[in-house]
Amino acid sequence: GAVVSQHPSRVICKSGTSVKIECRSLDFQATTMFWYRQFPKQSLMLMATSNEGSKATYEQGVEKDKFLINHASLTLSTLTVTSAHPEDSSFYICSARGTGEIQPQHFGDGTRLSIL
Amino acid sequence: GQNIDQPTEMTATEGAIVQINCTYQTSGFNGLFWYQQHAGEAPTFLSYNVLDGLEEKGRFSSFLSRSKGYSYLLLKELQMKDSASYLCAPMDSNYQLIWGAGTKLIIKP
Numbered sequence: 522g523a524v525v526s527q528h529p530s531r532v533i534c535k536s537g538t539s540v541k542i543e544c545r546s547l548d549f550q551a552t553t554m555f556w557y558r559q560f561p562k563q564s565l566m567l568m569a570t571s572n573e574g575s576k577a578t579y580e581q582g583v584e585k586d587k588f589l590i591n592h593a594s595l596t597l598s599t600l601t602v603t604s605a606h607p608e609d610s611s612f613y614i615c616s617a618r619g620t621g622e623i624q625p626q627h628f629g630d631g632t633r634l635s636i637l
Numbered sequence: 638g639q640n641i642d643q644p645t646e647m648t649a650t651e652g653a654i655v656q657i658n659c660t661y662q663t664s665g666f667n668g669l670f671w672y673q674q675h676a677g678e679a680p681t682f683l684s685y686n687v688l689d690g691l692e693e694k695g696r697f698s699s700f701l702s703r704s705k706g707y708s709y710l711l712l713k714e715l716q717m718k719d720s721a722s723y724l725c726a727p728m729d730s731n732y733q734l735i736w737g738a739g740t741k742l743i744i745k746p
Contacts, residue, residue, distance in 0.1 A: 625670055
């Protein structure tokens with residue numbers, strides 16, 4: 522159980538393109554979803570936390586107008602990187618947590634984004 | 638502040654036992670999670686401890702001492718596929734997981 526699906530797994534696109542990443546919880550209701558980015562050999566960096574039906578809470582230093590998050594249902598959250606530039610190239614990972622704060626986060630497989 | 642201290646890298650032999658230590662400081666505490674992350678992949682959940690003591694789950698066990706701010710992950714009968722990074726992630730009073738860089742475990746034949 523607790524499967525989280527993330528698509529696409531890899532994106533290569535030109536600078537200035539907007540990229541949308543989907544995160545779905547397949548067998549449980551995810552009241553909270555998290556978006557992370559991770560650079561090689563570094564720790565996970567939380568970008569934002571989203572609760573179903575409400576606006577996402579962004580971490581300090583993360584531009585909410587650049588990284589648009591939508592959590593429209595209990596099973597789907599999307600992250601859109603708008604007008605992506607080479608410095609946005611990274612490994613983006615979503616995770617989902619079921620009802621109750623003290624639950625493990627279950628991760629999607631991640632999206633490797635490369636901006637040329 | 639909040640911080641996590643784990644060794645950066647450890648090496649062990651196939652079939653052996655290895656213990657990965659973690660000390661932490663958080664604002665409040667709601668338990669501690671261990672995750673495994675293979676290179677280039679997302680983390681997978683291994684264990685959760687909220688009470689002091691040892692939790693055993695197959696070849697993996699996790700221990701917690703809240704008073705010492707200390708946890709360890711014990712891996713037995715090591716297999717080559719256990720080569721990965723192991724992330725100790727305590728949960729603070731806001732139910733946020735605190736992530737460190739993890740311990741890279743290298744298994745040699």
